[in-house]
Amino acid sequence: MxxxxxxxxxxxxxxxxxxFTTAKRLQDYGIPFDVYEASDDIGxxxxxxxxxxxxxxxxxLHIDTSKWRLAFEDYPVPAxxxxxxxxxxxxxxxxxxxxxxxxxxxxxFNTRVESAERMAEGGWRITLSTGEMMHYDALCVANGHxxxxxxxxxxxxxxxxxxxxxxxxxxxxxxxxxxxxxxxxGLGNSAMDIASELSQRPMAGRLFVSARRGVWIFPKYLxxxxxxxxxxxxxxxxxxxxxxxxxxxxxxxxxxxxxGLPEPExxxxxxxxxxxxxxxxxxxxxxxxxxxxxxxxxxxxVVFTDGTREQIDVIIxxxxxxxxxxxxxxxxxxxxxxxxxxxxxxxxxxPGVPDxxxxxxxxxxxxxxxxxEQQSKLxxxxxxGQYLPPGPAEMERIIKDxxxxxxxxxxxxxxxxxxxxxxxxxxxxxxxxxxxxxxxSAAGNALPVxxxxxxxx
Numbered sequence: 001m002x003x004x005x006x007x008x009x010x011x012x013x014x015x016x017x018x019x020f021t022t023a024k025r026l027q028d029y030g031i032p033f034d035v036y037e038a039s040d041d042i043g044x045x046x047x048x049x050x051x052x053x054x055x056x057x058x059x060x061l062h063i064d065t066s067k068w069r070l071a072f073e074d075y076p077v078p079a080x081x082x083x084x085x086x087x088x089x090x091x092x093x094x095x096x097x098x099x100x101x102x103x104x105x106x107x108x109f110n111t112r113v114e115s116a117e118r119m120a121e122g123g124w125r126i127t128l129s130t131g132e133m134m135h136y137d138a139l140c141v142a143n144g145h146x147x148x149x150x151x152x153x154x155x156x157x158x159x160x161x162x163x164x165x166x167x168x169x170x171x172x173x174x175x176x177x178x179x180x181x182x183x184x185x186g187l188g189n190s191a192m193d194i195a196s197e198l199s200q201r202p203m204a205g206r207l208f209v210s211a212r213r214g215v216w217i218f219p220k221y222l223x224x225x226x227x228x229x230x231x232x233x234x235x236x237x238x239x240x241x242x243x244x245x246x247x248x249x250x251x252x253x254x255x256x257x258x259x260g261l262p263e264p265e266x267x268x269x270x271x272x273x274x275x276x277x278x279x280x281x282x283x284x285x286x287x288x289x290x291x292x293x294x295x296x297x298x299x300x301x302v303v304f305t306d307g308t309r310e311q312i313d314v315i316i317x318x319x320x321x322x323x324x325x326x327x328x329x330x331x332x333x334x335x336x337x338x339x340x341x342x343x344x345x346x347x348x349x350x351p352g353v354p355d356x357x358x359x360x361x362x363x364x365x366x367x368x369x370x371x372x373e374q375q376s377k378l379x380x381x382x383x384x385g386q387y388l389p390p391g392p393a394e395m396e397r398i399i400k401d402x403x404x405x406x407x408x409x410x411x412x413x414x415x416x417x418x419x420x421x422x423x424x425x426x427x428x429x430x431x432x433x434x435x436x437x438x439x440x441s442a443a444g445n446a447l448p449v450x451x452x453x454x455x456x457x
Contacts, residue, residue, distance in 0.1 A: 007031045008137030008355070008383055008449040011126050013113045013327065016044020017094060018360030018372035019142035021072065024101050025376035029384045034136075035103075036128065038112040042098055043091050045146050049169070052112075054147035056166045056190070060197055061087045064189055064275040065367040066226035069422075072097060072370050083226045090369070116141075116327045122355055123452060138383060138449050141325060142359040142372060145418070148324040151317045156297035158315060165190040165318040171203050175314055179205045183302055183310070185294065186318035187215045188415070192276035194316060199287040208310055209283075210302075212293035214262035219252055220277035227275070228366040234423035238405070242269045259283040260290050270409055272419060273365055320415050323361070339414040345395040346402070346429060347420065348375050352392060355449045363415075364422040374426050377433060381440075385447045387433060388440040 010026055012019050015037035026033045039052035048057040062084045063070065070090075071077045075097050081089060098104050115127035116139055126134045149164040161175045165186075171177045182204040184195045191209065199207035218227060232241040249268040257263045259280050264271075282288045292305045301311045323335035333356070335341045342350050347362050357379050360372040381387035389395055405424075410416040440446075 006447070006451050008447070008451045009033065010138045010140055010383065011036065011113075011116075011124060011134070011136040012140045012142055012359075013116070014044065014142040014144060015039075015042040015107050015109075016142065016144055016360075017046070017369050018144070019044075019140075020094070020098050020103055020107075021370070021373040022140050022142055022357075022359050022376045022379065023103050023106060024097075025373070025380040026383070027101065027103065027106075029380040031380065031383050033106060033140075034134075035107040036111045036113050036126075037107055037109050038129075040109050042104075042107065043094050044144050046087055046091050046094065048087060048091070054144065056146050057087050058165075058168050058194070059170045061193065063087065063090055063369075064220070065369065066228050068226060068229045070367045070369040072373055075100060084220060113327045115329065117329065118333075118353070118356070122449070124355070135452070137452055138355040138357070140357045140359050140379065141361070143325065143327075145323045145361060146321050148322040149317075150320050150322045150414075152319055154294050154297050156303075157299065158297040158302070158312075159299050160313045160315065162315045162317065165194055165316055166321070168194055168316060171198055177204050177314055178202075180313040181206045181208070181311055182314045182316065183208045183210060183291075183312045184316045184318055185210045186320070187211045187217075187274055188272070188318055188320065189274055189276070191318035192217070192274060192279040194318060195288055196276065196278040196282050199282045201287070206289065207287065208289045208291055208312070210291050210294055210304065211262055214256055214264035214266075215271055215274050216249055216256065216264050216266075216268040217253065217261075217280055218249060218268075218273055218275045219280075220275060222248070222252055231366070231423060234421075234427040238409075238421075238424075242267065242409070245269055253280065260288075262290070262292070271413075272363060272410070272415055322414075323418070335417075338417065340417045343396070343399045343403075345389060345399055346375070346378060346432065347418075347425075348378060349389065349395070351395045351399075362418045362420040364420040364425065366422060371420075371422065374429060378429065378436070381433060381437070383447070383449055385445040386440055387436040388443055388448065389436060390439070 010033040012023055012033055012035040015035050019035055023035050039050050045055050047055050066083050067077045067081045112129035114129055117125045124136045124139045149166040163175055177198055182198055184191050195209050198204040246268040260283050295303045295305045301309050303309045323339055323341055325334050328334050344358055348357050350356055364371045406420045410419055
């Protein structure tokens with residue numbers, strides 16, 4: 001390994017799980033770095049009532065990934081944890097990780113990156129909310145993708161209260177839903193949780209869910225075990241895994257129409273998985289009334305595509321997020337109008353830009369929590385001269401093949417632009433790191449990003 005002083009200095013944007021696991025890996029390699037966090041503490045979306053306004057945590061939230069799958073490789077979760085921990089346990093785990101590896105001293109809190117501009121000769125000019133301008137040799141983007149809430153537009157107007165699921169905290173705040181006629185729009189994981197909570201008899205007076213299309217809702221447990229604890233092996237062909245998984249789901253939950261839900265027109269693994277241990281029970285018990293997509297808003301009510309109308313007091317839009325990098329002014333580094341990020345090699349590197357890395361920019365199944373921890377293996381080795389990617393043309397070919405593999409079987413939607421199979425990705429990444437180490441060795445382990453003395457303007 002090159003001497004620490006010769007290694008490039010790195011800027012990391014964000015101190016959520018993607019940011020601090022990347023920081024830990026760079027620290028392992030002796031690579032100097034600074035982390036900038038807009039909030040007053042770590043945790044990102046898992047920091048309940050995060051003062052930076054970017055957390056989607058609600059008070060009752062439990063993660064849909066079991067503890068067996070979200071644990072960091074080099075820092076096990078507490079043995080006494082339940083299978084599906086509450087968000088407060090996960091946040092404490094993050095704090096323990098950061099403190100155990102002495103990462104906090106590298107993080108500047110209450111400091112937002114306002115602008116990240118790539119210089120012509122390479123390297124990055126970073127403008128901070130403090131007014132400071134810093135220069136770095138490389139940039140790791142870990143600002144998350146569950147904070148820029150998206151609300152679709154419909155004809156008409158609505159006179160009641162509206163909020164996005166991102167802002168939902170409890171049945172009482174920020175909107176008092178007790179005794180109200182509430183419409184939850186969407187069938188994603190947040191919609192499942194919020195609808196299940198509000199549909200309990202002491203909560204909303206009536207709970208409706210609007211679904212444009214049917215989805216498969218997976219149980220949290222199968223045979224007494226968390227459903228993600230023992231997945232099909234990553235080496236198994238995708239078609240076989242999907243066939244076996246689909247058969248398993250059908251046997252476990254039956255037909256969605258049995259619960260009053262629209263029957264899916266897709267197979268169980270042709271959309272992002274929706275997981276709930278309660279929603280189907282609530283729907284089957286009549287506590288949740290399912291309606292089709294919205295045709296128009298209508299004053300004190302909503303008209304649906306089947307012509308039915310319901311009087312509604314509160315709409316909760318569980319309609320997903322836009323991918324946003326507000327610090328980039330160059331459109332080549334941002335997502336397009338269809339919510340697709342730039343084509344990225346291994347979902348990390350943009351060909352032709354050797355000093356930029358996107359961390360955690362994926363919707364991996366089963367979990368995002370420890371995804372960037374895996375990606376950081378490539379970034380750390382690369383910046384230390386121990387990994388070298390293939391040439392640009394080969395990178396482009398691999399990007400296309402990977403996107404066909406990971407997203408080709410999903411129906412076209414904004415929510416499916418960054419899907420990824422975690423286990424397959426990790427297996428493929430391990431092989432690529434071995435190949436890249438050989439390429440780096442043949443090139444003399446030269447540093448692909450040169451160190452410049454950091455300047456303060």
